[in-house]
Structure formats: structure tokens, C-alpha cells
Amino acid sequence: MDTDFSYSPASDLLQERVILITGAGGGLGGALAQACAALGATVVLSGHTVRKLEATYDCIVEARGPQPAILPMNLMTATWAEYEAFAASLEQNFGRLDGLVHAAAHFKGFSRLEDLEPREWLDSLQVNLTAPYALTRLCLPLLRKSADASVIQVTDEGGRKVRAYNGIYGIAKRAAEALANGFALELKHEANLRFNTVDPGPMRTALRARGYAAEVLHDVPLPETRLSRLLWLLGGDARGISGRAF
Template sequence: MSAGAAAAGARGALDGRVVLVNGAHGGLGKAASLACARDGATVVLLGRKTPKLNRVYDAIARHAEGPLPEPVNLPVDLAGAGPDDYADLARRIEGQLGRLDGLLHCAAEFKGLTPLEHTDPADFARTLHVDLTARWWLTQACLPLLRRAEDAAVVFVVDDPIATAGAYWGAYGLAQSGQAAMVTMLHAELASGAVRVAGLQPGPMRTPLRANAYVEADDARARDPAEYAAACVHLLSAQGADRRGTIWRPAA
């Protein structure tokens, strides 16, 4: 199924659902947040930079096509937050919205291509934490609330683990391989329950993160992140059961 086909099949598919988007003010995170709201979800916008979260909030609240479900801002710095912070975040979602039906991980950290030998230890630890450990801590904190839904989804947006396993990708590349393994592992543990786990591996996207590794003028393959927003909606909706336990590589 193409991402376009997913969009056609998922119109209104998130009506009544609450979806948490981790990294909501990034390239794909913003596009996915808007797409989820257009499909009826109440979107919880999680990100490090409050002004950027506010702009996504405004884009949803003042949407030209008419009123959409009002989003909720949750400013969180993944690099500094701990398990207790994520547990508190889950309690806040429960207290304010009463439910959680989906969690989409878009937030990522990558400063650029560097030999492992010359990588600053603090940068290595921060990148591995944001791109892997923090994603899991947030997921772990949200699982009890997600389990209360009749159908819930956790979606990890991952970069190509083969391409990023080469030289100079450092902690970012290691985190992509770790996330691919986590999708498989977590699916095996949750396969008999209501919480679905899947990965989304979009093609190259024109984002600030990718610009740290590629010169935009020479990166003809990169696409607008919005072209993959429909795939996010599909995986978060009930129709996403067809991708349960897999890492989907949709065509834009």
C-alpha cells in the first residue's frame, strides 16, 4: 500500500482517538500532527521548544478547513527527562484527556557525520539517549494507559538501519539498529494484546536533521516530510493492524 492509498483509506480513521506525537515540531512530526488532527484525533504535542510547539498548536487550532480537535502542548526535553518525568506525563494525559490511543515517535538527535574515535562522549551519550533510551522510557510510561484502549498503536519512525550502520554515523546509527530490534522485541511481547507495535521507515526527507549529513543541493532523492504523514495516520489507525510487528517502508 502506498502512502497515498493509506490517506484515501484513513479519512476520519482517528476520530475520537488521542495521539501523542513525540517530536511534534520537527519536519515529519509537524506534518503528522496536522494529518492526525485532520483525521479526527486529539493530538498531544510533545517537543523541546515551546515556541515551535505553539506554532504547531496554532496551525491545528486555526486550520483553514474548519475547527479541528483542540491539541495539547507538552514541552519536554528528552535529553534531560527521566522515567519519573514520563510517568508524570502519562498521568497528565490521563487526567486531562482520560485516554491514550497512539504514540508516534518522531523526535531525533543527530549532529552530523563524525568518526567514532573523535566523537565527543557527551554528544554520543545524548544522541543514543534521545534516539533510543528516551523513546523507550516514554513508551514504557505510556503502556498502561495505552492498554486501556480497545485498539492502540506505538509507532517508531526509524532511519534505514543498514545505511546508517556505515562509517561515521555514530550513536545515531547505533540507535537506528536498536530501534529496529526494539520493534521486533516489543511486538513479540505485546502480540497477543490490544497495543500494536510497528516501525515506519520513510524515504529520505528534506529536514534539518538530514541536512547535517547531506548537501541539500545534491540530495535529489529527499522528499517533503508531508508526503509520509498519511503513512503515520494509517499506522496509528485501526487499519494499521496490517503492519503490526513490521517496519513499513512506504512509497511517498
């Protein structure tokens, strides 16, 4: 868990960068989108609930950040053709990507593996593993057009250590770690591409509340306090760093 990283980004750290963030309708994704815009980035907000994406959009506009874009996508039901159309829209509207953050996650609750419903197995794999692969794979041509492109997989402790009752969520997160490492190794000769994973630690989000219903939420840090490492990795200060698990 990487929660003690202290970093003060320059006010123009992400100036003129185009950054796609999934799960941008709230939680870590929404907080990160607003922080990126405050540092000069044009943020592409993606998620499946347009109303929530619009709320993040409004916050960015009200703070006078660069005008963001909304590109909805239901990662749980998306087909390969829809992913292709998504990437084509990015190409048409922006021409490149300088950052891609896989912050979207699906978690229904803790359970024993033997009790998992087949639907939950498939849904979790789709959102937590297939989506990061599909988006990274199809956005690679856009990332290659950047002088310094950063891809970040948001993970958690369950993706770093096998734990009982983490169910398919833990398995999918562990596989997503391997996915990011695989891209980093295979594309290490392309110095302008970097792939890293970040465990931001416990946060006060709706996702966490599903697994820790008895937890006192006010004792859990807000997502806004867990952004330092992510911002550092998205900017030029982390140029050349790839294949790391923070």
C-alpha cells in the same frame, strides 16, 4: 525504505483517538500532527521548544481540527521522574492513548566512531533510544485502555543497515528497531496493542540538512509527502498488524 505506499484515509479515520507525537514542533512530527488532527484525532504535541509546538498548535486550530494539547519535554535531559510525571499528566487529562509516535530524533552529524565525543554518545542514546523506551514503558497502562493502540518508531535507513560514519545515530536507531520488535513479541497476546517501525525516506528537514549540507533541499520531498504509511498504521485499517518494519 517505504516511500511508495499509496493510501487514501477516510476523513474520520482517527476520530476520537488520542495520539501523542514527539518531535511535533516541526519536520515529520509537525506534519504528522496536523494530518492526524485533520482526520479527527486529538493530538498531544510534545517536544522541547514550546514556540515550535505552539506553531503546530496554531496550524491545527486554524484548520479547525480538534483542540490539541501541548506537553513539553526535553528528551535529552529528562529524568525518570519527569517521564513519570509526563505519563501522569496524560492519564489525568485524557485517560488513555490510542497512538504513540516516536518522531523526535537527535543527530549532530556524520562522524567516525572513534571521533565521537562522549557527550554526543550519551545525548543521542537519550533521545533516540532511552526516550522511546521510557515513554512506551510508562504509557503502556494508557495504551492498554485503548481498543486499538498503535505505537510507531520512526527510523531510517541507518537503523536497518550498518553504514560507515553513521556514528551513534545509526547505532541508536538500530537499537530502537530492536526495541519496537521486542515490545511486539512480548505483548503479541494483547491484540489491542501493536508496535511497528517506519522509514519514511529522505525528507526536507533541518535534521537532514545537518548531514547533507551540500544537498539541494528543493530536490528532497517534504515531510507532508511521507505520511501515508504512518496514518495507515495509526488507524483501524491496520488493526492487528504488529512487529513489522515498513
